[in-house]
Amino acid sequence: MMAEALPLPDTGSTTGDLTEQVVRVSAFYASARGQVFAQLLAACVEDQTGAAYFREYFLNGRRAAITQLWQRGVARDDADADIAIDDVIDILFGPLIFRRMTGHYALTEEHARRLAETALRGLAPKPG
Numbered sequence: 001m002m003a004e005a006l007p008l009p010d011t012g013s014t015t016g017d018l019t020e021q022v023v024r025v026s027a028f029y030a031s032a033r034g035q036v037f038a039q040l041l042a043a044c045v046e047d048q049t050g051a052a053y054f055r056e057y058f059l060n061g062r063r064a065a066i067t068q069l070w071q072r073g074v075a076r077d078d079a080d081a082d083i084a085i086d087d088v089i090d091i092l093f094g095p096l097i098f099r100r101m102t103g104h105y106a107l108t109e110e111h112a113r114r115l116a117e118t119a120l121r122g123l124a125p126k127p128g
Contacts, residue, residue: 008065014073019116021069022092026112029100034107038100063089091119 006028009020028034040058044051066089073079095115099105 008069010072014070014076014079015120017069017073018066018088018092018120019113021066022096022116023109023112025093026096026107026115027109029096030107034100041097041101066093092116 006021006024009017009024011017011020029037040050040054044054063086067085070079070085070088074081092115096107096112099107105111
């Protein structure tokens with residue numbers, strides 16, 4: 001459902017694409033479906049079989065989608081190919097999951113854009 005609800009953006013820039021995706025994922029996590037996601041994620045802590053299933057049928061697909069955005073940016077020469085995609089994904093989307101699970105910070109569009117902007121200042125520019 002998340003893949004259908006969150007088609008990959010194509011804004012013409014890596015920063016724009018990733019920012020838009022952070023906003024979309026944040027909105028998904030803030031929705032009723034996001035509540036189900038949080039419950040599934042929490043259950044994975046104690047259920048190793050469920051965690052493996054979650055990684056295979058949910059997480060791997062979402063990570064592949066973000067990898068596609070990053071590779072598109074590398075091809076456009078506005079993303080650094082030397083930055084590990086796993087780090088990019090965890091830096092951008094990990095805070096959303098943390099915020100969803102703890103409720104310590106609102107999952108609003110404004111906050112999602114600010115989070116993406118803050119993270120991408122250090123991720124998107126190529127050295128030199």
